[in-house]
C-alpha cells in the first residue's frame with residue numbers, strides 16, 4: 001500500500017532552535033533486513049526500540065523516522081512529563097483508574113529519568129511539579145475544588161495556592177487559584193528526544209529523514225523509503241496519528257493542531273522587573289480556552305495556546321503568523337511589566353486523540369504491535385506505551401500490561417463530513433463555555 005500523507009515538520013520548533021546544531025543519522029540506503037522495525041522516533045518509538053534492544057540483546061532493531069529527532073511532536077511539545085490524570089473522578093472505579101494511570105506514568109518518568117542520568121542528557125530535566133491553574137472563580141469552584149477532593153482521596157500530596165502567594169510564584173495576577181502537585185517533570189523536549197535518539201543501544205539502528213512511502217505486510221513487513229527498503233518479520237508501529245494510513249485503527253483518530261511560542265530570554269533588568277526567580281510550569285483547568293505556560297531555566301516564557309481540529313495534519317504559514325500575534329497579546333495581558341519581550345519562536349504540532357481518550361495499544365496482527373494515540377499527553381503515555389508494546393511483543397511478563405489494557409481501545413468515529421461538523425461545533429462550544437478561563 002502507498003503511504004501518501006507524510007509528516008511535514010516545519011523548521012519553527014523553538015525548543016530545538018535554542019539548542020546547538022545536531023547532525024542527523026543517515027537515511028536508509030539500499031536493502032536492509034533486521035529482526036524488528038519500529039516506525040516513528042517519538043517518545044513511543046524511542047521507548048519501544050530501547051526496550052526491545054534490552055529484551056532481545058542478540059537481535060537487530062531498525063528505527064525509522066520520516067524526519068529528524070527532536071523535530072516531531074515529541075520534540076515540540078510544552079515539556080511536561082505528567083504523572084497525574086488531568087481529570088480525576090471520585091468514584092471507586094475512577095480512583096482505581098487514576099491509580100493505574102499514575103503507576104504507568106511514574107514508570108515512564110523513571111524510565112526517562114534513568115536514561116537522562118545514565119547518558120547525561122542535557123535537557124533541563126527537573127522535577128519542578130506543576131500548577132493546575134484557574135483564571136476565574138468559576139474555574140476554581142468547578143475544577144480546582146473537586147480536584148483537591150480527588151487528590152485527597154488518592155492520598156496524593158498537593159498545595160493550594162492563591163492570591164498574593166500565587167502572584168509571587170508566577171509573577172502574574174491573571175490567575176485566581178492553583179493546585180500545585182510536585183510529581184510533574186519539566187524539560188526541553190527537543191533536547192530530551194535528541195538525547196534519547198543519540199544514546200540508543202548498539203543493536204538499534206536509527207535512520208532519520210527516511211519517510212516510509214510504501215508498506216507491504218506479506219511474509220513479514222517490508223517498508224520502502226526513497227533511499228531503500230527494510231524487511232523484517234516483526235513491527236512495532238509508533239507513528240502516532242500517521243499510523244492509520246497503514247491500515248490500522250481506521251476511523252479511530254482525531255487529528256488536532258496545537259500551537260506554542262517561546263519568548264526570547266529576559267534581560268537581567270527584565271528579570272528584576274518580573275520578580276520571579278524559580279522556573280515553573282502551569283496547566284490550565286480548561287485545555288481549549290486556557291493557556292499552558294512555563295518560565296524556563298534560561299528565563300524564557302512559553303505559551304501553549306490554541307487547539308483546533310486539523311484532519312489534514314498540515315498548518316499554513318498564515319495561520320502560524322496569526323498565532324504568533326495572538327500569543328504576544330496573551331503574553332502582554334499576563335506580563336504587563338515585560339512590554340518589550342517578543343515571541344522569538346512560534347510553532348505548531350499535530351496531536352492524535354481518540355474519542356474516548358483510549359490509546360491505540362496492543363497486538364494488531366500475529367507479528368505487529370502498536371503504541372499510538374497518546375491523547376496529547378505523549379511524554380508519559382507514549383513512553384509507557386512503547387515500553388509495554390515491546391514487553392508484550394517479546395513475551396516479557398510485565399504486570400503493567402494489564403494496567404495499560406484497562407485504558408480501553410479507541411472508539412469508532414462517525415464518518416466525515418459528519419465528524420468534521422460535530423468536532424468543530426464541539427470545539428466552538430468548549431471555547432465559548434469556558435471563555436472565563438481565557
Ligand SMILES: Cc1cc2nc3c(=O)[nH]c(=O)nc-3n(C[C@H](O)[C@H](O)[C@H](O)COP(=O)(O)OP(=O)(O)OC[C@H]3O[C@@H](n4cnc5c(N)ncnc54)[C@H](O)[C@@H]3O)c2cc1C
Nearest residue numbers: 040042043044066072073074077078080212349377378379
Ligand atoms: C504544542 C504541543 C504541546 C504539547 N505539550 C505536551 C506536554 O507538555 N506533555 C505531553 O505529555 N504531551 C504534550 N503534547 C503531546 C505530545 O507531544 C505527543 O502526544 C507525543 O509527542 C506523541 O508521541 P509519539 O511518539 O506517539 O508521536 P510523535 O512524536 O508524533 O512521533 C511519531 C513519529 O512517526 C514518524 N512518522 C510518521 N509517519 C511516518 C512515515 N510514513 N515514515 C516514517 N516515519 C513516520 C514521525 O516523523 C514522527 O517522528 C504536546 C503536543 C504539542 C503539539
